[in-house]
Amino acid sequence: MRRANYERESETVAFSGFLNAERQRILAAATPKRRAQMEAAEESRTVYRAWNAVCSGTREGRHVTGLRYLPESNELLVYLDSPSWTQEMTLLREIIRARMERAGAHVDGLVFKTTAPGHTPPAAKERLCPATTERPPAPHADLSEAECTEIERRVAPIEDQKLREALENAMRASAEWAKGVQSKKEP
Structure with missing residues (x-):
């Protein structure tokens, strides 16, 4: 029986080494078409990770309602919750793209669109309709x-x-x- 190249041979193998060997084995066994699909999927993962590294948790990132990577044009389509944020992000396009490049993902462009009316993701609903808390009336006493x-x-x-x-x-x-x-x- 043939041993896989990641099996132990009297030495410790790091998990990353196992993953890399398994990735290489899968890619080697794939057809050229399937290999291209897998590489495109890896590229999209890289793009999403870079977007999250740049925009996740920021003031701008809180207004994003959806992302879609378009591998055929190497663009990231970003949906925002209002036209004003769409305009704001369009102005920041090149800054975000450069930061994503620094984070390891090259995209040819960022396309910003406003989310269709009536579609509000759950996180945005919470942000747009904060819970109202009843405040007790301010203490008051008439003056003499x-x-x-x-x-x-x-x-x-x-x-x-x-x-x-x-x-x-x-x-x-x-x-x-x-x-x-x-x-x-x-x-």
């Missing part, structure tokens, strides 16, 4: 006549009427909030 008079006295020196009124309203709201917080702390 003396407290209102004190606020009016403090803003009286301001000559500009609009500024005086705005400051008085802000001071009144702040005092009402502080009094409401204090009343909740007291048993």
